[in-house]
Amino acid sequence: MVKVIVDDIEVEVEPGTTILNAARKIGGEVVPPAMCYYSKLEGSGGKCRTCLVEVAAGSAADPRPMPKLVASCSTPVQDGMVIKNKTSERVREGRAAVTEFLLINHPLDCPICDQAGECHLQDLGFEHGKAGTRYEEKRRTYDPIDIGDKIKLHMNRCILCYRCVYTANQITDNRVHGVMHRGDHAEISTYIEKAIDNDFSGNVIDVCPVGALTDKTFRFKSRVWFLKPMNASCECTKCAGKAVVWMFGDEIARVTGRKDQYGEIEDVDGKTGWICNECRFDKKDKSKWNIEGPRVINRHSVISQGHYLTNDPKRDAKKLTGK
Amino acid sequence: MGRKLLLEHVNVPGIETYEVYRKNGGYRSVEKALKTMSPQNVVEEVQASGLRGRGGAGFPTGMKWSFLAKPEGVPRYLLCNADESEPGTFKDRYLMEKLPHLLVEGMIVSSYALGANQSYIYIRGEYMFVLEIVEKAIAEAYANGWLGKNIMGSGYDLDLAICPGGGAYICGEETALIESLEGKRGNPRIKPPFPAVKGLWGCPTVVNNVESIAAVVPIVNDGGAEYAKIGIGKSTGTKLISASGNLVKPGVYEIDLGLSVEEFIYSDEWCGGIANGKKIKACVPGGSSVPILPANLICKTAEGTDRLMTYESLAEGGFASGSMLGSGGFIVFDEDQCIVRNTWNFARFYAHESCGQCSPCREGTGWMEKVLRRLEYGQGNLRDIDLLEEINKKIEGNTICPLGDAAAWPVAAAIRHFREEFEWHVTNPDEAQKRNFGIASNHMPLV
Structure with a gap:
């Protein structure tokens, strides 16, 4: 085990752990935001640069500071490393810069975006963004493309985190979409319009940090903060069948995977609990699900508000399920 | 003319063919290395020579080679970076076009030193005609037993292949080059792990510039110590400089590192001064990514000493009053040229060539x-100039690969040294539009 210090808090982690995961082990305020890193997807991370941290001392053996800010999601810790996240002025500046870059071409259409309320870019902008913009140019737009009847691709909102590309590579049988072109006109596309249709393709919606990939069966149905998230399970031959159903009254408005506080799908029986398309898009009938109880969304977003929940999970369960 | 190590026989008719090249002392270094030297000896010679990477960063080649991980049972690769795409640099093209066998010879010796049995030349997609020349040279080398199984009866096997890129500047970055060679999208990888540990197909890999590999040939022939005698301090040997812009004699020159910049620009032996009797206004000494120098800082440093063509002297004064030798793309601007237009032209290039992987570079x-x-x-308006400075600072150092820095530096330097010209563009928009740039009518936009 190696000892590292993140924002004056010491933590012991396995050798080879990344700085981000060491900070996540401490939890709370010292965790850098991550827009592209996804611990369940191999190879992800390093791209969005929001998780930049300052390394004030490289290691106990070589305590020189690193000259540049480093991406905490892809830099492994060394014994005796001293990391500054919230306590570093440079990091705050760097992160504000990245936030500005991510927002200059973003359409900022949160009022009509289905992701609003659970959007990582909203959180990031709220924490590190500025009120105004210095970008006077026309924002970049893309022609809409149709990628099937279940998933809506809204490329203007995309921040090119590559998560959906890794998901398609690692979870589904074959990947039919990818990043086309380069520079600021790079886009997620299927090249020759083709539906993304695969048993597990719906998971790209869960991994998308912004509203670029959303659920067509839920499109414009409701705002997420009006819904009641409930843990639910079902018998499914394709996946573990553990999901979260988002209820509007007695009806299931949408189904998603079970996400933890970092927006990542939780493990179910030792494996990542990706859910299949059938569970996600087709089982909108309450009778098909065994509702276990309310799910607490532990993020600083508006979803956690207005759940009509009490502090007693048993009472909540009774109130929400009627059982 | 000065000493020539690489371009010694460049004017011999038919030097691109094997027979003529061999008659002029070609492949001597392979014979010497394979028959009398161990791979470690070759690495030591290169270390002793003080050769620094000629692709731009100037990292000592011998040190790079010594970092190569050598796990048992895992192949090692040598890649030659012939993806020369830096605006203002054309030395590798000249070298490969005129002396393809020199590159092949250098590849054999370098691969032998590194213990690589398969090496690749990754050539720029726009250089298809050069690819044909090098391909022919490789075929000739195979036919004469310099490549393939058991070279010269030494028991050393080497296969050399050449692979064209798709024409992306970013594939000159070593990890993007590896990705592209593997058949993937040419996005730079996140480091660590470095290619010396995990490169092509996950195996230890060394990526070297064409000129660095060619320089190994004279180093092995004459010895590293002899090579290190040329040059000043840590800048040893000779360097190819691609001189372009408003010069009397633009072209590729092989210079001894340590030549003074003044001599290089004004001496009749080299570039012969500024064309049409104009005055010099600015100079980019190392390819488009390095900071631009204003007239008063080209021949003298800020402290008043002579500026020399070395890695150290050109960088003297840091970014405040210095620049970099970079890849040797020496671009000279006369008094008629517009720095704003030139800076925009460079910025346009980087915006077009950014891979779009990390957000500061893509959006910035x-x-x-x-x-x-x-x-x-x-x-524009005056606050745009400050905005540009701000954007620069935000990109620099926050990106995955050096393309972000390369895009930010020229803009930052242009504003630092030519702020008045930027302001003049804002305050005199009509006049700025009417200027003739010495290239074409002002009605011909660059787009």
Whole structure:
């Protein structure tokens, strides 16, 4: 085990752990935001640069500071490393810069975006963004493309985190979409319009940090903060069948995977609990699900508000399920 | 003319063919290395020579080789980076076009030193005609037993292949080059792990510039110590400089490192001064990514000493008053040239060539290009200049690969040294539009 210090808090982690995961082990305020890193997807991370941290001392053996800010999601810790996240002025500046870059071409259409309320870019902008913009140019737009009847691709909102590309590579049988072109006109596309249709393709919606990939069966149905998230399970031959159903009254408005506080799908029986398309898009009938109880969304977003929940999970369960 | 190590026989007719090249002392270094030296000896010679990477960063080649991980049972690869795409640099093209066998010879010796049995030359997609020349040279080398199984009866096997890129500047970055060679999208990888540990197909890999590999040939022939005698301090040997711009005699020159910049520009032996009797206004000494130097800092440093063509002297004064030798793309501007237009042209290039993987570079290069275009076309305002400086600072150091830095430095330096010209563009938009840039009518936009 190696000892590292993140924002004056010491933590012991396995050798080879990344700085981000060491900070996540401490939890709370010292965790850098991550827009592209996804611990369940191999190879992800390093791209969005929001998780930049300052390394004030490289290691106990070589305590020189690193000259540049480093991406905490892809830099492994060394014994005796001293990391500054919230306590570093440079990091705050760097992160504000990245936030500005991510927002200059973003359409900022949160009022009509289905992701609003659970959007990582909203959180990031709220924490590190500025009120105004210095970008006077026309924002970049893309022609809409149709990628099937279940998933809506809204490329203007995309921040090119590559998560959906890794998901398609690692979870589904074959990947039919990818990043086309380069520079600021790079886009997620299927090249020759083709539906993304695969048993597990719906998971790209869960991994998308912004509203670029959303659920067509839920499109414009409701705002997420009006819904009641409930843990639910079902018998499914394709996946573990553990999901979260988002209820509007007695009806299931949408189904998603079970996400933890970092927006990542939780493990179910030792494996990542990706859910299949059938569970996600087709089982909108309450009778098909065994509702276990309310799910607490532990993020600083508006979803956690207005759940009509009490502090007693048993009472909540009774109130929400009627059982 | 000065000493020539690489371009010694460049003017011999038919030097691109094997027979003529061999008659002029070609492949001597392979014979010497394979028959009398161990791979470790070759690495030591290169270390002793003090050769520094000629692709731009100037990292000592011998040290790079010594970092190569050598796990048992895992193949090692040597890749030659012939993806020369830096605006203002054309030395590798000249070298490969005229002396393809020199590159092949260098590849054999270098691969032998590193213990690589398969090596690749990754050549720029736009250089298809050069690819044919090098391919022919490789075929000749195979036919004469310099490549393939058991070279010269030494028991050493080497296969050499050449692979064209798709024409992307970013594939000159070593990890992007590896990705592209593997058949993937040419996105730079996140380091660590470095290619010396995990490169092509996950195996230890060394990536070297064409000129660095060619320089190994004279180093092995004459010995590293002899090579190190040329040059000053840590800048040893000779360097190919691609001189372009408003010069009397632009072209590729092989110089001894340590030549003074003044001599290089004004001496009749080299570039012969500024064309049409004009005065020099600015100079980019190392390819488009390095900071631009204003007239008063080209021949003298800020402290008043002579500026020399070395890695150290050109960098003297840091970015405040210095630049970099880079890849040796020496671009000279006379008094008629517009720095704003030139800076926009560079920024446009980087915005076009950014791979779009990390956000500061993807969004920042595009933003800079748009602001500079506005300034150039007389639609800017004074706060845009400060905005550009701000964007620069935000890109620099926050990206995955050095393309972000390369995009930010020229803009930052242009504003640092030529701020008045930027302001003049804002305050005199009509006049700025009417200027003739010495290249074409002002009605011909660059787009």
